[in-house]
Amino acid sequence: MKKGGGRASIHDVASRAGVSAATVSKFLHGVQTIKPANVARIKVAINELDYRLDPLAADLRRSRRNIIGFIVPDLESEFFGALASRLEILAEEQGYSLSIASSHESEERELKLVERMNDWRVAGTILAPVRSERGLGAERMKEVGMDGVFVDRVQSDARYDTIGVDNARASAAVCRAFCDLGHRHVLLLGLGEVSRNVRLRINGFRDEAARICPDMRVDAIMGDGGVEDLRAKLGKCLDSGRPTAVYSLFQKGTHIALSEFRRRGIRCPEDISLIGFDDADWMQVTYPSVSAVAQPVEKLADSAFELLMERLNADKPVARMHLEDCRLVLRESISAVPDGRDVGKEKAT
Amino acid sequence: MKKGGGRASIHDVASRAGVSAATVSKFLHGVQTIKPANVARIKVAINELDYRLDPLAADLRRSRRNIIGFIVPDLESEFFGALASRLEILAEEQGYSLSIASSHESEERELKLVERMNDWRVAGTILAPVRSERGLGAERMKEVGMDGVFVDRVQSDARYDTIGVDNARASAAVCRAFCDLGHRHVLLLGLGEVSRNVRLRINGFRDEAARICPDMRVDAIMGDGGVEDLRAKLGKCLDSGRPTAVYSLFQKGTHIALSEFRRRGIRCPEDISLIGFDDADWMQVTYPSVSAVAQPVEKLADSAFELLMERLNADKPVARMHLEDCRLVLRESISAVPDGRDVGKEKAT
């Protein structure tokens, strides 16, 4: 009989069906060697009692939770939202639930969340760190030996798989696009904090410039004091010694570039070209629509999950580094340098 | 002694400290009546063993999980991301963890997720339904009597609290803005599926028009066949019998409106004015920047959580309906009707 207040337990089902809890448990797990008569009675009992297995209690007994943890720096951005979205589906396909948590761009919080995942005894943790694979959260994962992988703001690690996009390659493509259009003075727009990825983008651009377009002048400004600082610095560059092209290294920067162009009446792409890292829907609808490096969010999620699964099933996992390729989406915001102004001035050869 | 493979349990700590598990449990819960000497030894043992309480095991014993479930239709939108983000903080402040899941705009999946929350025996569930408080998920919550509240795409319910924005009021404000600028022919842009909220926005606009601006012509087109259908229909309206103002009833619609204006060389706001429901960062940076109804995301989250908490602590909870006010953000996309063209034609009085 079902006891008073609470919900039906496996024992309630068992006694109602006239079998033992063990048999019900077997039934629930698809064991085939149960007498058909009993199967039938168990089914009836389950229906009558509205019985549902408590997965957490089952996990407790099994000493392993069917949960994958996912820690993101920020849930308000479409990028991480999409990542979470996809991982959730992948996890469920494998019988896990995904536990999503946001560190709100705080390393301290990230640490707390890693610890919570560990307390929860999750099967594995996918960490998209605030800073890098050397940040507080990642380091704690190593300390306590949690199973997991690192994604997005990471390079490579001695013990964990890392999954990221090929920042350098994408930026090289941007460089080539500008170079082909005759641009010889490009401004890179970055932010101080999100260092690693942005640094790779800068270097990727610079290296390619040195290789294929040595007479290209490449300036970079970094908003060390946040986005408003960047806005101010950009304003100065636009007012004097204006470049013919801007490569924004993060989405908000693209936003800022566009609005500063407008504020000054600088026409894009006639006066200046623009490409941004990280594509977004709205970039199709601005005037001009803006060219952007699109990150392969789904592939990132797929790879991260796949590597995690392999790792969970491996005896002695090796640390791998995985880079996904980005796609350069060309829209109206770029054009050839109109006259020889900059090209002529800089062409020394 | 700590046993072989696994992690230290409360018993390991107890025996190492020379006390019983019960005492350690008390210590962990801040019971003050423990002999200082024992407190000290427990602390030492915890440190030496790196002991951490398993919250799920504790919850099991307590027969109540310290988890709040949050089900969103979609994690890739900033709106729900922000909602989740805020709820996560609120939940943790009260000692819960928030379990976030996305129904991916599918009612079937929503149903599954509600059932999972129930299986998990969460303390409460915040549901942002795909359709409404009468959708699959919500109905199941009622059936099984889960504690929770409904948020965003909801009106009112007999048994659950509902928290939403005042669509009608916001739309009335939009109507007044247009009316004051002399607009007498406005086009409303909606989508078939997201019916309830959109309907309220339409009615809110229409009612206000009837009240304060009876000579205003209000047309509405609904993309029954998805966004591309809407785009096509909008195109037709713009080509013949063009209105002087457009009120888009959802964010994607604003996007579409803007791009269709551009495609046709229709100048905004000179030729046509635009206001969109649901504000976004990118609307500041388009040309023109677009006026929008901004939804109070944080307030929504705060109210939803507060009502849930009250409900969890109430003996016989009553169902309340909560509406938050939106803010109309005016930007460049609206202006007065230039000449008497439409005004003159329609003014019958």
Added chain:
DNA sequence: ATGAAAGCGCTAACAC
């Protein structure tokens, strides 16, 4: 083919 028993890690009476 099934059930008894032990126990996952923890808490809560209730004795002492």
Added chain:
DNA sequence: GTGTTAGCGCTTTCAT
């Protein structure tokens, strides 16, 4: 103050 005991809901040998 502290330990004993009895579970929370489930799984898993190991007999039978």
